Structure formats: structure tokens, C-alpha cells
Amino acid sequence: MLDIRHLSHNYGSHWALKDCSFTLEKGGFLFLSGPSGAGKTTLLRLLHGALPLQRGQAQVAGFDLARLRSHDLPALRRHVSVVFQDFRILPARTAFANIALPLEVRGLDARASGRRVRAVARALGLEHRLDTPAGELSGGEQQRVAVARAIVVNPQVLLADEPTGNLDPDLSLRLMDVFMQFNAYGTTVVLATHNPELIRRNPAARLIHLDDGMITHANWPGARLSCRADACDLLEGP
Numbered sequence: 001m002l003d004i005r006h007l008s009h010n011y012g013s014h015w016a017l018k019d020c021s022f023t024l025e026k027g028g029f030l031f032l033s034g035p036s037g038a039g040k041t042t043l044l045r046l047l048h049g050a051l052p053l054q055r056g057q058a059q060v061a062g063f064d065l066a067r068l069r070s071h072d073l074p075a076l077r078r079h080v081s082v083v084f085q086d087f088r089i090l091p092a093r094t095a096f097a098n099i100a101l102p103l104e105v106r107g108l109d110a111r112a113s114g115r116r117v118r119a120v121a122r123a124l125g126l127e128h129r130l131d132t133p134a135g136e137l138s139g140g141e142q143q144r145v146a147v148a149r150a151i152v153v154n155p156q157v158l159l160a161d162e163p164t165g166n167l168d169p170d171l172s173l174r175l176m177d178v179f180m181q182f183n184a185y186g187t188t189v190v191l192a193t194h195n196p197e198l199i200r201r202n203p204a205a206r207l208i209h210l211d212d213g214m215i216t217h218a219n220w221p222g223a224r225l226s227c228r229a230d231a232c233d234l235l236e237g238p
């Protein structure tokens with residue numbers, strides 16, 4: 001489902017990812033851990049096609065990202081959903097309208113769409129907030145709307161960047177359970193987090209630790225530690 005080989009990415013002269021390689025099977029659950037600035041968001045943005053591939057290869061849900069053109073992005077995003085760190089919700093529209101947006105884009109009829117929105121909202125404890133404009137929700141509620149919008153389409157792959165950052169410990173664990181439920185139904189999940197409680201909640205999951213753009217620890221043989229020599233070669237220039 002994810003096959004990542006020797007992926008490196010630079011912003012100007014700064015290499016934010018260095019020689020990252022791993023494979024994650026369909027239905028896998030992968031945590032990305034690491035300190036602030038380690039490269040977690042950069043990796044997620046590459047996997048979602050939000051950044052162009054500069055070095056290395058990446059296959060995501062059957063898409064070869066090295067060959068991806070801008071007109072392929074909608075097709076990729078039909079299969080790969082993302083929860084951004086900054087939510088990216090539409091503040092003037094209701095929570096319901098925000099969650100229903102990707103279903104609307106796919107042309108699902110209103111009745112089926114409403115059923116799915118309400119089921120996901122119930123799982124995330126948002127059912128009583130569906131008619132509220134998203135801009136009037138608390139940070140934690142907005143975050144859950146962003147998660148609901150990503151999972152309502154039953155994606156093959158769900159990427160989430162610090163999805164519990166604004167939530168109290170109870171809600172964080174509840175959200176984690178929702179991710180695990182989706183994973184149990186077959187969605188491949190990649191979740192970047194600073195929160196060790198979430199990682200403890202799913203001890204069977206794959207784990208990659210990034211530091212300064214390099215994979216410095218992984219808990220399964222499908223991931224390869226970044227090669228320091230290759231990483232140093234990058235410093236010679238893009």
C-alpha cells in the first residue's frame with residue numbers, strides 16, 4: 001500500500017527528509033514520532049501529493065508519486081485522505097456541511113450522505129454540534145470535524161498530522177479508538193504524533209522515529225534506517 005524508497009526532500013538548502021525507506025502493508029497502522037522539525041509533516045505532505053517528489057520513489061495506494069501530474073491529484077485524493085495540523089475547515093459553513101463536503105464532491109445523494117455524516121459525527125461525539133457554524137466550535141471540536149471529513153469517505157489510506165493536538169486526554173484516546181476502528185475495517189493509517197499515550201494505545205502498530213529528517217528507529221523490518229553517508233551526500237546540493 002505504501003512503498004517508499006530513498007525519499008529525500010529539501011526546502012532551499014535545508015534537507016527536511018533524508019534517505020527514508022519503508023513499506024507498509026495494506027491495512028497497516030504506522031506511527032511517525034520524532035521531535036518538532038524532524039520531518040513528519042514533510043513526509044505526510046509528500047505522501048498526499050501536496051509536495052512534488054524530488055528524490056527517491058514512492059508508491060501510495062497504487063499511485064507512483066514520481067509520475068504524478070497535477071491532473072492525477074483528485075484521483076489520488078479519492079483514495080488518500082488527510083487530517084491537517086491546521087484543520088483547514090470552512091468557518092462559515094456548519095459542521096455538517098464541512099464533513100459532507102467530500103461526499104458532495106463525489107456526487108453522493110443527500111440522504112446517503114446525511115446518514116454517513118451522522119454516523120461519523122456520532123463516533124466522534126459531534127452529533128449535537130452538526131448545525132453549528134464550524135467557526136463557532138472549540139479548537140477540539142474543529143479538530144474532530146477535520147477528522148470526520150477525512151474518514152467519512154472510507155479512504156484506503158488515512159494520513160493524520162497531530163490529530164489530537166487540541167484535545168484533552170480522554171478525547172485523544174477516544175479519537176485514537178476511532179482511528180483503530182477504521183484501521184480494523186481495512187483503512188491503512190499513518191499518524192504523526194508527539195503523544196506517547198496514543199502510541200501505547202496501539203502497541204501492535206508500526207513505528208518510525210524521525211530525527212533531523214532521518215529514520216533513526218523503526219520497530220519492524222519493513223523500514224530501513226536512513227543511511228548517514230547518503231544523508232551527508234545530500235549536503236552537497238539538491
Ligand SMILES: Nc1ncnc2c1ncn2[C@@H]1O[C@H](COP(=O)(O)OP(=O)(O)OP(=O)(O)O)[C@@H](O)[C@H]1O
Nearest residue numbers: 011014015016034035036037038039040041042043
Ligand atoms: N515550507 C517550508 N519552507 C522551509 N522550511 C520548511 C518548510 N516546511 C518545513 N520546513 C523545515 O523542514 C523541517 C521539517 O519540518 P516538518 O514540518 O516536516 O517537521 P515536523 O516533524 O512535522 O515538525 P512538527 O512536529 O513541529 O510539526 C524543519 O526544519 C522545518 O523548519
